[in-house]
Amino acid sequence: xxxxxxxxxxxxxxxxxxxxxxxxxxxxxxxxxxxxxxxxxxxxxxxxxxxxxxxxxxxxxxxxxxxxxxxxxxxxxxxxxxxxxxxxxxxxxxxxxxxxxxxxxxxxxxxxxxxxxxxxxxxxxxxxxxxxxxxxxxxxxxxxxxxxxxxxxxxxxxxxxxxxxxxxxxxxxxxxxxxxxxxxxxxxxxxxxxxxxxxxxxxxxxxxxxxxxxxxxxxxxxxxxxxxxxxxxxxxxxxxxxxxxxxxxxxxxxxxxxxxxxxxxxxxxxxxxxxxxxxxxxxxxxxxxxxxxxxxxxxxxxxxxxxxxxx
Numbered sequence: 361x362x363x364x365x366x367x368x369x370x371x372x373x374x375x376x377x378x379x380x381x382x383x384x385x386x387x388x389x390x391x392x393x394x395x396x397x398x399x400x401x402x403x404x405x406x407x408x409x410x411x412x413x414x415x416x417x418x419x420x421x422x423x424x425x426x427x428x429x430x431x432x433x434x435x436x437x438x439x440x441x442x443x444x445x446x447x448x449x450x451x452x453x454x455x456x457x458x459x460x461x462x463x464x465x466x467x468x469x470x471x472x473x474x475x476x477x478x479x480x481x482x483x484x485x486x487x488x489x490x491x492x493x494x495x496x497x498x499x500x501x502x503x504x505x506x507x508x509x510x511x512x513x514x515x516x517x518x519x520x521x522x523x524x525x526x527x528x529x530x531x532x533x534x535x536x537x538x539x540x541x542x543x544x545x546x547x548x549x550x551x552x553x554x555x556x557x558x559x560x561x562x563x564x565x566x567x568x569x570x571x572x573x574x575x576x577x578x579x580x581x582x583x584x585x586x587x588x589x590x591x592x593x594x595x596x597x598x599x600x601x602x603x604x605x606x607x608x609x610x611x612x613x614x615x616x617x618x619x620x621x622x623x624x625x626x627x628x629x630x631x632x633x634x635x636x637x638x639x640x641x642x643x644x645x646x647x648x649x650x651x652x653x654x655x656x657x658x659x660x661x662x663x664x665x666x667x668x669x670x671x
Contacts, residue, residue: 366622367622369629370410370625370626370628370629371410371411373410373629373630373632374406374407374409374410374411374628374629374632375407375410375411377629377631377632377633378403378404378406378407378410378628378631378632379407380632380636380645381403381632381635381636381642382400382403382404382407383645384642384643384644384645384646385399385400385403385641385642385644386400387644387645388641388644392641393468393469393573393577394469394472394473394474394476394477395454395457395468395469395472395477395577396641397474397477397478397481398450398453398454398477398481399580399635399639399642401446401450401481401484402447402450402584402631403631403632403635405443405446405447405628406447406627406628406629406631406632408439408443409439409443409625409628410628410629412435412436412439413436413439413440413443413625434493435493437492438489438492438493441492441516442488442489442492442493444516444520444588444592444624445488445516445519445520445523446484446485446488446489447588448520448523448524448527448588449484449488449523450481450484451527451581451584451585451588452523452526452527452530453480454581455527455530455531455534455581455585456530457471457472458530458534458578458581459530459533459534459537462534462537462538462541463537465541467574468574468577468578469573469574514603517596517599517600517603518600520592520596521593521596521597521600524588524589524592524593524596527585527588527589528589531582531585531586573641576638576639576640576641577639579638579639580634580635580638580639583634583638584631584634584635587627587630587631587634588627591623591624591626591627591630592624592627594620594623594624595617595620595621595623595624598613598616598617598620599617602614602617
């Protein structure tokens with residue numbers, strides 16, 4: 361498969377997959393929680409990456425690297441540097457809430473209101489996206505070619521590496537707390553019958569469906585975090601080493617860096633598939649499509665066609 365075909369495949373998967381999940385989560389109001397806003401935010405970022413950034417790579421490849429105009433350059437460079445940072449910030453916020461939820465032994469949905477989630481996401485877009493856009497507008501071009509200033513590129517790389525380390529550390533903390541909690545619950549189950557009965561009553565008073573949603577949401581956060589690290593840490597690691605000592609690296613490292621850069625953006629194409637698999641709430645549209653009575657629609661169209669022939 362050529363690079364152009366690979367990029368076109370990524371564009372199609374990213375746009376269609378993330379659009380499907382977005383519409384599904386936004387239209388399913390019954391099971392939507394405040395934390396779905398963060399999942400929606402990741403889907404919006406991945407959709408923008410597919411619809412604009414990856415499609416821009418296709419256009420540039422077709423026109424042999426020429427940029428459309430300066431506005432296009434500013435938007436693309438902002439999206440290129442800001443989008444991964446905003447996805448990582450979203451994952452860090454979700455993992456922090458998972459830690460608080462595990463420590464307080466309450467479900468995630470009780471820790472956050474929809475209004476707080478919206479304000480948090482808005483502030484993240486305003487601070488990260490706004491700062492990048494202003495910087496690229498003022499410093500981000502060199503004459504007729506579109507390039508990212510070394511200062512902001514190096515800052516972005518080191519910032520994202522720091523955020524990835526935070527994601528790994530937070531995941532380890534969450535897993536450790538969950539392990540300790542499960543071990544404690546196992547010990548409590550071996551206590552006298554009175555304590556065991558109280559624990560059973562407490563468990564039975566909780567909604568099983570709500571607990572299932574909470575568990576699936578936790579699993580989705582884990583999957584999204586692991587996927588981002590697996591797809592992006594090779595590029596950011598090589599890029600950081602390259603910026604630290606440019607003179608000691610040859611063409612092979614530059615080509616390898618570009619390879620992992622292209623692989624990194626594959627995450628936005630795989631992400632909606634992972635959401636659909638791990639988080640059943642995102643399959644709302646699939647359920648609605650299954651509920652459509654196609655035979656009835658076919659009969660209606662058949663009758664209308666027969667009436668048209670008669671007249």
